[in-house]
Amino acid sequence: MKQAIARIEQRIQQATQAAGRQSSDVTLVGVSKTHPAELVHAAYAAGVRIFGENRVQEAEEKIPRCAELAGIEWHLIGHLQRNKAKKAVMLFDVIQSVDSLALAQALGRHAIELGRAPVRILLQCNVSGEDTKEGIAAHGWETDPQIRAEVVAVVRAIGEVAGVRIEGLMTVAPYSDEPESVRGVFRSLRLLRDALQPELPNHQLATLSMGMSGDIDVAIGEGSTMVRVGRAIFGERPAAMP
Numbered sequence: 311m312k313q314a315i316a317r318i319e320q321r322i323q324q325a326t327q328a329a330g331r332q333s334s335d336v337t338l339v340g341v342s343k344t345h346p347a348e349l350v351h352a353a354y355a356a357g358v359r360i361f362g363e364n365r366v367q368e369a370e371e372k373i374p375r376c377a378e379l380a381g382i383e384w385h386l387i388g389h390l391q392r393n394k395a396k397k398a399v400m401l402f403d404v405i406q407s408v409d410s411l412a413l414a415q416a417l418g419r420h421a422i423e424l425g426r427a428p429v430r431i432l433l434q435c436n437v438s439g440e441d442t443k444e445g446i447a448a449h450g451w452e453t454d455p456q457i458r459a460e461v462v463a464v465v466r467a468i469g470e471v472a473g474v475r476i477e478g479l480m481t482v483a484p485y486s487d488e489p490e491s492v493r494g495v496f497r498s499l500r501l502l503r504d505a506l507q508p509e510l511p512n513h514q515l516a517t518l519s520m521g522m523s524g525d526i527d528v529a530i531g532e533g534s535t536m537v538r539v540g541r542a543i544f545g546e547r548p549a550a551m552p
């Protein structure tokens with residue numbers, strides 16, 4: 311585990327250097343989904359401080375088992391149903407998978423009620439057009455004015471929701487054995503961030519959460535500030551779990 315994390319840190323170092331960036335510009339999220347709390351403790355001991363989970367129910371068991379780890383931060387990276395918004399606000403420090411106005415409203419309302427406002431969120435955007443991907447439908451926004459207008463409208467509306475703070479964008483690139491093939495997806499998310507920032511004067515879209523085990527190098531080359539790494543730290547997951 312220690313060696314695996316050192317290798318990831320080395321990849322981050324090399325990719326940032328190649329891009330003329332600082333390695334401190336890129337935050338590592340260890341994606342601990344499907345793995346037990348013991349492995350979170352091991353990764354924490356090796357220096358990881360932020361962990362990503364994709365299911366509220368699983369996190370509900372795991373997070374309390376890691377309560378003694380000072381300064382640990384939990385990010386929800388999987389699809390969130392509105393009826394679990396309250397639990398998500400109680401458990402997580404950042405919700406990376408916000409993809410609708412209704413979900414943002416539910417999160418903001420619960421955050422205010424729970425005294426945890428503003429809840430930190432990222433807007434998950436589907437810039438690849440892959441059917442199976444969650445996220446605000448943004449594929450083609452660069453060339454199609456109607457899609458662009460729709461994305462701007464929903465993002466502006468979320469920007470007005472009380473109790474939420476938008477910190478950036480998140481995307482999941484299609485799986486590929488050839489990371490270069492998804493470079494355009496990462497570039498599209500960065501350009502979308504640049505286009506949306508002026509629409510959100512009250513929010514700082516500093517975070518671009520993009521890049522996973524297979525493609526962090528390409529993602530960092532395209533401006534990623536947050537990589538979400540599961541398999542390259544924790545090993546393969548059980549086959550049924552994506």
Ligand SMILES: *Cc1c(COP(=O)(O)O)cnc(C)c1O
Nearest residue numbers: 341364387522523538539540541
């Ligand atoms: C599982 C998952 C990851 C981690 O993927 P790996 O290929 O294991 O690095 C990152 N982001 C999201 C949204 C995920 O669901």
